[in-house]
Amino acid sequence: MNLLHLDHIAMACTDLAAAKAALEETLGVPLMPRGEHPYMGTHNHLLSLGPEIYFELIAINPDAPGPDHPRWFNIDNFAGDARLTNWIVATDDMTSALKTLPEGFGRPILMERGDFRWQMAVPESGILPFDGWAPAVIEWGGEAHPAPRLEDHGVRLQALTLHHPQAAEMAEVFAPHMPRDTILFMASETPWMEALLSTPQGDVRLT
Numbered sequence: 001m002n003l004l005h006l007d008h009i010a011m012a013c014t015d016l017a018a019a020k021a022a023l024e025e026t027l028g029v030p031l032m033p034r035g036e037h038p039y040m041g042t043h044n045h046l047l048s049l050g051p052e053i054y055f056e057l058i059a060i061n062p063d064a065p066g067p068d069h070p071r072w073f074n075i076d077n078f079a080g081d082a083r084l085t086n087w088i089v090a091t092d093d094m095t096s097a098l099k100t101l102p103e104g105f106g107r108p109i110l111m112e113r114g115d116f117r118w119q120m121a122v123p124e125s126g127i128l129p130f131d132g133w134a135p136a137v138i139e140w141g142g143e144a145h146p147a148p149r150l151e152d153h154g155v156r157l158q159a160l161t162l163h164h165p166q167a168a169e170m171a172e173v174f175a176p177h178m179p180r181d182t183i184l185f186m187a188s189e190t191p192w193m194e195a196l197l198s199t200p201q202g203d204v205r206l207t
Contacts, residue, residue, distance in 0.1 A: 003097055003177040007090035007138055008054045008147075009160060009195055011206065012075055013082035016059040020045050022082070023057060028201040029153035036061060039111060040071045048150035049157045049197070057082070070126030072136065077126075084193040084206055086128075087135045087160065087183060089174075094119055094139040102173060104129040105137055117141035133164055133191050135174065158203070159196040163188035 013019035020031055031045035043061040046054050060075060070076055073086050091097040094108050098121060106123035121137045128134040160183045164170060167185040174183070194207045 002179055003093070003100060004089040004091050004135070004137070004174070005179060006053055006160070006182050007088045008049075008056050009084060009157070009193075010056040010058055010073060010086040010088065011082055012073060012078045012085040013057060013059045014078065014080075016043055016045065016057065016061075019057055019059070019082040026206075027155060027197070027199050027204055029155055029199065031057060032150055035113065036064065037111070037113070038064065039067065039109070041065060041067045042071060042075060046146060046150055047155060048147060048152045049155055050152070051148050053157060054147045054150055055155075055157075056088075070122075070124070072120065072122050072126060074125075074127045074132050084195060085132075087162070087193070088120075088138055089135040089178065090138050090140060092139065094121065094137065097121075097137050097139075097177075100177065101137070102129055105134070108139070115142075115144050116146065117144065130164065130166055130170055131191060133162060133193075134170070154198075154200050156198045157195060158198050159184065161186055161194050161196075162191075163193070164191045165189060 031047050034043055036043045041064040044056050044058040049055055106121045108119040109122050110119050118140045163186045167187045171185040197204045
């Protein structure tokens, strides 16, 4: 039985509205209306990637009070063009997951929005292991999950690849706990992530 499975992938940006418009043009489909995370001072747009996983476009919310703690995804230090920065894996047992994984994933923080309830492990620094490229770990409470509620425009994740100097080590740590080929790990001098999506207009590669 797999301890972890892919929940969603996240693209960070500095201007949520501008990044949304550009992404919608690239994909040829609309993103869902904006949501907010008051505890983290961030806001986002979501896109269905099927009944079990989704895509998140996220940024610091300039209209929200700044939190007195680091935001998740190390987004406090994000700059530049919108790009893929994070992959998020779900677990049904946060305690076991954090005991099994290396140190540095942080402590679970309880959050809610509407009828969604979840806990996510967030490091005190906001920076995940492997220089921020390890997955964030989330556990959803109850049956409510965003993916099946999002309007399905036929976009699907075909492949998710993480390029990283420690690719082999990351594969040893994470691959045994996830369904086969959930994410591909490729050696690279510079860390970066790419997602191949199939859309109604054809395949699109996001980085």
